[in-house]
Amino acid sequence: MFKNNLGLLRIIGLLEGISFLVLMGIAMPLKYIWNMPQFIYSTGMAHGLLFVLYIFFVLLVGYQLKWSFTKMFWALLASLLPFGTFVADKKLFQKA
Numbered sequence: 001m002f003k004n005n006l007g008l009l010r011i012i013g014l015l016e017g018i019s020f021l022v023l024m025g026i027a028m029p030l031k032y033i034w035n036m037p038q039f040i041y042s043t044g045m046a047h048g049l050l051f052v053l054y055i056f057f058v059l060l061v062g063y064q065l066k067w068s069f070t071k072m073f074w075a076l077l078a079s080l081l082p083f084g085t086f087v088a089d090k091k092l093f094q095k096a
Contacts, residue, residue, distance in 0.1 A: 005064060009057040010093050013078075016054045017085035019047035024082065054079050 027043040030036040055076065062072040075092050078084035 005057060005061050006093060009054070009061050010089055012050060012053050012057055013085040013089050013093070016047070016050040016079060017083065019043065019050050020085075021082060023047045051079060054085065 023043045027039040031040050058072060058075045062075070071092060075088050078088035
């Protein structure tokens, strides 16, 4: 899976999706419901780094594989939606 940039994109997408779900599903409720804000910083930092890496690799792989603008748009939009990167992996990245 690490053999090329598409494989790296798929792994980064998986990690980015997990970090997004952990941030929204665990860290934010801990902060706002149980008043435990200490998890937001580390989780948010990890998610931010993975988000930037995901965007970079979508653009890189899109350029290398000559993806259409529409395919790149959907891959980028997936990073903004819960479970979006998992769907992108299944629908967009496995076909490439």
